[in-house]
Amino acid sequence: MQSEMRSIVMSRYGGPEVLEWKTVPVVSLRASEIRIRTIAAAVNHTDLEIRAGNWPIRKPEPFPYVPGVEVVGEVVEAGSSAGRALVGQQVITMMQGLGGVRADRPGGYAEFVTVDASAAGQLPAGTDPLAIAAIGLAGVTAHEGLQRLGPLDGRHVMVTGAAGGVGSAAVSLASALGAHVLGLVSRPEQADYVRALGAERVLASKAGELSLVEPQSLDGVFDTVGAAVFETSVSALKPGGTMSLVGAVGGSDVRFDLWNLIRPVSLTGYSTENLDGTALEAAIATLAHLLAQRAMRTPEWTTMRISEASLAHAALEQGGGKGRILLVP
Structure with a gap:
């Protein structure tokens, strides 16, 4: 595994211009963790609120901070107890301390993302990863909120x-x-x-x-x-x-x-701050099934480079758009 990667990093709150594309070190894996090569990281209003300082990061020293609370990608490395069979699988992970106000881990606006294996759900075989990224956190939030x-x-x-x-x-x-x-x-x-x-x-x-x-x-x-x-x-x-x-x-x-x-x-x-791996797995299974059966339509999406995250934030803030913005390598 390479020792460095590229990532969006914030060193302060502010406008879209505080999102900087930087080289950062790749951290070592713990036994229960997996490393995910990013395919797509969706932009959420949560990201905008945190970036602007409206929802402060709940850490004494919040910066440097990598935004992004969800990512779809391919597992490229697994810790000793994480399940080696996951390597090569496409997965989705979101919330559970990934970026967000908790910021237990660097977020999804990066070439590689590291999370605990229990926080990821496998994509069903044959699923379009961009379609799952487009529905992603939005779909899980919709699923859980509608259940209420x-x-x-x-x-x-x-x-x-x-x-x-x-x-x-x-x-x-x-x-x-x-x-x-x-x-x-x-x-x-x-x-x-x-x-x-x-x-x-x-x-x-x-x-x-x-x-x-x-x-x-x-x-x-x-x-x-x-x-x-x-x-x-x-x-x-x-x-x-x-x-x-x-x-x-x-x-x-x-x-x-x-x-x-x-x-x-x-x-x-409903708040996705309460999401856990079990609920994620169940929601993604339901959504993927409905998509496969063509009973549900995937929201439209637009792709932009991760390095263009500041432009993506500006576009979302201007409003009037449709669907989701996906950041891709």
Whole structure:
């Protein structure tokens, strides 16, 4: 194994320009660890929030820091107790201290990533690694967040931020599981894409269509946006309906009518900070099966070089895009 590799490194919080492409040493493997050669590392809003300092790294000395909370790649080396049979296998790993606010390990914006073998899940044979990278953390978040809504077959569900990474995956997955999906997007030009993912109806909040979400019309809401649409989303729930919050890209300060809680409705959510290897393995198996059966569509993706991570962050911050950005070697 080579002694050096290239990686994106941050030495301070700030704008996209703080993401620097540097040569760093390759650390020695512990017995339980595997080394993964990166095929694709998806860019997440989490990465942007951490880079900007909005979600500070929870370490006394946070820098240098390598961003990226997920990666798909090929195992090129395994520790003595990690399972030598894994070498040559394509795997996915995410969260569990990989980058993120915990930063137990350097993140995925690198040529090679080292994690504990128990934190990785094997890709089924014949799976397109870029397709799995595109659905990746977004798909796992969608899978776990939608589970909080209960059985979906025949139910009416709204997905907010439906053109984004997590929202795209949630629309496609909910539709594949039999739900009647209403997608809420930020711009009218995103509507066709979300319909193609399986949404039966799409509304654009910036086109003034938010008022068209009928009160007490939905069995469930899968919310990635938060503040801007929270009150409308809660009011749209039928008595006994459930909202599952998985993100708040629109802000975390919310208001809503407290009388909604008396109808009653349930407010819950999911954070991938709670993800473990067992849940990852199960979610990826479900998602890969639905993709193979063509019951679920992979969100669109754009590839950029890992060395261009600053440009990727800038593009994501500008908004209006579709699907996910994948960083590749």
